[in-house]
Amino acid sequence: MTDLKVLYETVKKRNPNDAEFLQAVEEVFESLNVIADVHPEKLDDDVLYRLVEPERQIIFRVPWIDDQGKMQVNRGFRVQFNSAIGPYKGGLRFHPSVNISIIKFLGFEQVFKNSLTTLPMGGGKGGSDFDPKGKSDGEVMRFCQSFMTELYRHIGANTDVPAGDIGVGAREIGYLFGQYKRIQNEFTGVLTGKGLSYGGSLVRTEATGYGLCYFTEAMLKDKGTDFTDKTVVLSGSGNVAIYACQKAQQLGAKVVTMSDSNGFIYDPNGIDLDTVKEIKEVRRGRIKEYVEKHPEATYTEGARPWAIPCDIALPCAIQNELGLDDAKELVKNGVMAVCEGANMPTTPDAIHYLLENKVLYAPGKASNAGGVACSGLEMSQNAEHLSWTFEDVDKKLKDIMVSIFNTCRDTAKEYGHPDQYVVGANIAGYLKVAEAMKAQGCV
Ligand code: NDP
Numbered sequence: 001m002t003d004l005k006v007l008y009e010t011v012k013k014r015n016p017n018d019a020e021f022l023q024a025v026e027e028v029f030e031s032l033n034v035i036a037d038v039h040p041e042k043l044d045d046d047v048l049y050r051l052v053e054p055e056r057q058i059i060f061r062v063p064w065i066d067d068q069g070k071m072q073v074n075r076g077f078r079v080q081f082n083s084a085i086g087p088y089k090g091g092l093r094f095h096p097s098v099n100i101s102i103i104k105f106l107g108f109e110q111v112f113k114n115s116l117t118t119l120p121m122g123g124g125k126g127g128s129d130f131d132p133k134g135k136s137d138g139e140v141m142r143f144c145q146s147f148m149t150e151l152y153r154h155i156g157a158n159t160d161v162p163a164g165d166i167g168v169g170a171r172e173i174g175y176l177f178g179q180y181k182r183i184q185n186e187f188t189g190v191l192t193g194k195g196l197s198y199g200g201s202l203v204r205t206e207a208t209g210y211g212l213c214y215f216t217e218a219m220l221k222d223k224g225t226d227f228t229d230k231t232v233v234l235s236g237s238g239n240v241a242i243y244a245c246q247k248a249q250q251l252g253a254k255v256v257t258m259s260d261s262n263g264f265i266y267d268p269n270g271i272d273l274d275t276v277k278e279i280k281e282v283r284r285g286r287i288k289e290y291v292e293k294h295p296e297a298t299y300t301e302g303a304r305p306w307a308i309p310c311d312i313a314l315p316c317a318i319q320n321e322l323g324l325d326d327a328k329e330l331v332k333n334g335v336m337a338v339c340e341g342a343n344m345p346t347t348p349d350a351i352h353y354l355l356e357n358k359v360l361y362a363p364g365k366a367s368n369a370g371g372v373a374c375s376g377l378e379m380s381q382n383a384e385h386l387s388w389t390f391e392d393v394d395k396k397l398k399d400i401m402v403s404i405f406n407t408c409r410d411t412a413k414e415y416g417h418p419d420q421y422v423v424g425a426n427i428a429g430y431l432k433v434a435e436a437m438k439a440q441g442c443v
Helices: 004-014 019-038 045-051 100-116 136-156 170-184 209-223 239-250 273-282 287-292 325-334 348-356 372-382 390-414 421-439
Strands: 057-067 071-082 088-094 123-128 161-164 233-234 257-260 263-264 298-301 311-314 337-339 360-362
Touching: 004 045, 019 100, 019 348, 019 421, 045 421, 057 100, 057 136, 071 088, 071 161, 071 233, 088 100, 088 170, 100 123, 100 372, 100 390, 123 161, 161 372, 170 239, 170 372, 209 239, 209 337, 209 372, 209 390, 233 239, 233 348, 239 298, 239 311, 239 360, 257 287, 263 287, 263 421, 273 287, 287 298, 311 390, 325 348, 337 372, 337 421, 348 360, 348 390, 360 421, 372 390, 390 421
Parallel strands: 088 123, 088 161, 233 257, 233 311, 311 337, 337 360
Antiparallel strands: 057 071, 071 123, 257 263, 263 298
């Protein structure tokens, strides 16, 4: 049987500078230790040593010309982590913090997440240290075209299907798709998150935020409650945060905060989402502008919203945005559930603290899987050259999220850790991928 400690040391030695990747591996190994206790025969050396090593890592130069006519250079990444259960699938992140560690952590998480959706998708992730903030549409387009001029040779509808993530929304996907089509002379479902006029799926824009709330609702219902009249504290004001806010409000909750990388707003009357959408989706402005229209709300610069009392916390911005002190504050204020819209937003010590204090904790690889699940549905529609209705896709999304919750709950229970959905998510995600890897031999 694999000694996970020894394997972790090997991973550390191979990836000495990749703090985020090591954090993600350590979290999964914590759950795999549970398999080691209950079903050691299911931990297979041959699988585990391959699981922590990406199948392929591509790093490339992305030169582009800015509006002043000056040459700029960024770095592009695509990590094709695991294709045991389907073509690589996972988003592209454009953010100045992007490096190989962040892309590997995201790709590793994606393997388990995609497995949990039950759809045939392997795991991958990519991106660049390019910052779309403050750039003109022309600059973003030239960057995307240059990025795709290298990426196109590594991807394909049956090989690797990227999508959006931080800094990559409808505008960027459009430019990337246009360039792929131009180079390959092929109109194919090579990216998801496309516009509705050229092969996109209804609900994809809303899917991660809605899916997060469907998962959370299933979890709350399992405990005999729901969103009605709950106070929700939410971080971020991007794609995931906006649609998580919308669905939580539709389900009867009062969402009182949103944030961006500069600070957070607190509106005790409940967030007016139309104002947020106008600032963020139309003008690409800053969240602090909200208080100009809503003087009853406050804006706090340089802080996160976790000290605001709430029943439910939904971190929807970025990794490691909710630390131990934040968890202590949330528990002190009586939080009932922390459900992740972002990837790995809660630090390991904070997760342990929440679990010790009986807070329901939903790990992102399960609770934010709605985005990639809907991407899987977009791939199906592209493959059959059809478009399904909003109601149809939304129902499928909800069914998938409820089924992911049930899998996490039942697996955690089966392995002796009831209510520890993170254990259930990692084990269930792992078992399916491991079986497929074993069946395919030494590849
Ligand atoms: P967006 O780019 O649309 O929004 C990101 C949000 O996070 C913005 O409000 C941004 O603020 C904020 N943010 C960025 N960096 C920081 C920081 N250092 N501190 C605080 N806030 C920050 O991205 P998404 O909404 O798509 O993604 C959010 C999270 O959800 C990410 O972790 C992503 O990996 C995850 N996710 C996304 C999916 C999707 O379908 N889009 C699917 C599954 C997970 P600012 O404007 O100041 O940068």
